[in-house]
Amino acid sequence: MSPELINMILWSTLDTLTMVALAGIFGTLAGLPLGIFLATSRAGELFPAPNVNRIVGLVVNATRSTPFIILVVAIVPLTRLIAGTSIGTSAAVVPLTIAATPFIARVIEGAIREVDQGLVEAARAFGASPLQIVWKVLLPEAMPAVTLALTLATVSLIGYSAMVGAVGGGGLGDLGIRYGYQRFMPEVMATVVAVLICLVQGVQSLGDFISRRLDKRTRHS
Amino acid sequence: MPILDQQGRAIISFDGVSKIFPSRKDSAEVKAVDNIDLVVPEGAIVGVIGKSGAGKSTLIRLINGLELPTSGKVTVDGLDIGSLDERALRQARRSIGMIFQHFNLLSSRTAFDNIALPLEIAGTPRKDIKGIVEPLLDMVGLADKRDRYPAELSGGQKQRIGIARALATKPKVLLSDEATSALDPETTAQIIALLRQINAELNLTILFITHEMSVVKKLAQRVAVMEGGQIIEQGTTYEIFSKPTHATTKRFVGEVTGGNVPEWLQRKLLADYAPGRQAVIRIAFTGADADEPVLSRLTRTYGVDFNIMHGQIEYVADHPFGTLIASVAAEPELQARLIADLTATCNTVEHLGYVA
Numbered sequence: 218m219s220p221e222l223i224n225m226i227l228w229s230t231l232d233t234l235t236m237v238a239l240a241g242i243f244g245t246l247a248g249l250p251l252g253i254f255l256a257t258s259r260a261g262e263l264f265p266a267p268n269v270n271r272i273v274g275l276v277v278n279a280t281r282s283t284p285f286i287i288l289v290v291a292i293v294p295l296t297r298l299i300a301g302t303s304i305g306t307s308a309a310v311v312p313l314t315i316a317a318t319p320f321i322a323r324v325i326e327g328a329i330r331e332v333d334q335g336l337v338e339a340a341r342a343f344g345a346s347p348l349q350i351v352w353k354v355l356l357p358e359a360m361p362a363v364t365l366a367l368t369l370a371t372v373s374l375i376g377y378s379a380m381v382g383a384v385g386g387g388g389l390g391d392l393g394i395r396y397g398y399q400r401f402m403p404e405v406m407a408t409v410v411a412v413l414i415c416l417v418q419g420v421q422s423l424g425d426f427i428s429r430r431l432d433k434r435t436r437h438s
Numbered sequence: 439m440p441i442l443d444q445q446g447r448a449i450i451s452f453d454g455v456s457k458i459f460p461s462r463k464d465s466a467e468v469k470a471v472d473n474i475d476l477v478v479p480e481g482a483i484v485g486v487i488g489k490s491g492a493g494k495s496t497l498i499r500l501i502n503g504l505e506l507p508t509s510g511k512v513t514v515d516g517l518d519i520g521s522l523d524e525r526a527l528r529q530a531r532r533s534i535g536m537i538f539q540h541f542n543l544l545s546s547r548t549a550f551d552n553i554a555l556p557l558e559i560a561g562t563p564r565k566d567i568k569g570i571v572e573p574l575l576d577m578v579g580l581a582d583k584r585d586r587y588p589a590e591l592s593g594g595q596k597q598r599i600g601i602a603r604a605l606a607t608k609p610k611v612l613l614s615d616e617a618t619s620a621l622d623p624e625t626t627a628q629i630i631a632l633l634r635q636i637n638a639e640l641n642l643t644i645l646f647i648t649h650e651m652s653v654v655k656k657l658a659q660r661v662a663v664m665e666g667g668q669i670i671e672q673g674t675t676y677e678i679f680s681k682p683t684h685a686t687t688k689r690f691v692g693e694v695t696g697g698n699v700p701e702w703l704q705r706k707l708l709a710d711y712a713p714g715r716q717a718v719i720r721i722a723f724t725g726a727d728a729d730e731p732v733l734s735r736l737t738r739t740y741g742v743d744f745n746i747m748h749g750q751i752e753y754v755a756d757h758p759f760g761t762l763i764a765s766v767a768a769e770p771e772l773q774a775r776l777i778a779d780l781t782a783t784c785n786t787v788e789h790l791g792y793v794a
Contacts, residue, residue, distance in 0.1 A: 344529065433588075
């Protein structure tokens, strides 16, 4: 492989990492409160708003069931509004964030719902306000599961980021399509796949490690 | 054990309190608590016993406003719990500690930090927290477990941390929701001893709910028996054990005093007399009568032999409570005289049936 190609692979990897990191951060910033809301707003819960809960749930489901490639094309005007362009790495962050947010919201909702209701009752009995219950009980107790959920979201984002290459998004997917597929360079394709596998493995191992460190539910953790 | 009369200042009172859970799609309306009057004197230990579904969980949750009454009034230390707004209710809850069957400790916090939680919630300055939590760790005997997580503690240790946590905000009342039901008998005894010590040292009022009469026996000064959302009987522990009137109360008391007929005997019992069959008699000794040599006296007077089939003696509020189930070979006419004689010596006697 020419040094030029190796250079391109390195730059594409960096692009992918940038897209995944930015979409992951923005997706978490939006998805975390959304997930907390979904987990605490049914009737009889901490912030009861069953109708809003139902509507938000519907929007989340609709976004999640839209195929990613269609979402990318469908929101081009929005992407252009936010990023100033609809092609390239920075533009790709917009659809990636929009796809990641409902996914993160749902997995965080699940993580929070796993928390023993007895703990919520105990906190209420000590005079905790609903916000204190979220900050002091639900989030700390859900942290190991939240970490695993965010790991899962990051892995999915790596997969999605390879897809935005198809619409000029840049990154490893873009490189794989243009060189590996269109110019038929199997060694580029193989390298791209290998780098993606390493990224996913690395993210998953890191997530597992952090989650295990946070989880105090078993002895000798 | 001091037996408290009704004279003490009431710290908790229920006035005609009902709690009705409205019907849902899949269940009918439930009257969990039905027109209850109950007074808990300050400094007392009061037990509420009932089977599951009797309404005792709802009753205890009405005290700290986790449930609000449908009608009637719950007063704690002069505050009408049902009339408080959210903020005032949260403030009131800080003077009502609570411990739970499954401890409900945060798995992500150490023993120290679990005890500190109610203080953080109450907004206690960080620098003051240590000075409150460490004496509590000493009090429950777990100073060496300060930095352990709940998963590293035994059930009894977890409940001790739960008790320390409940005491952190210096409450006036401690509510115990089946706090010993998940523990083995030895650990249960230790937790009961700790609760009695706290009651004596801090003059803390304790109201506990349980389905185990053995816990009532060891812990309570007063008892209320609940069934179907109502209090069917209440009084001092001694009164309830010596003169239970309701069938449910009798069954609960029988669990401890051995008055319930064991299953093997129930299977052998026959309803009718026939020659060669022996009469089975249950004699309950209560309080002061328990030290009379009844059987040997009857043996001498009537020349009959008793065969003891089952027996037990327990001490409640320092008085012996015992039960004997014995069979005796006697003609129906002699049986009647024996029973009359036993009843006359102020024991509770019951003719259960016959065995071959």
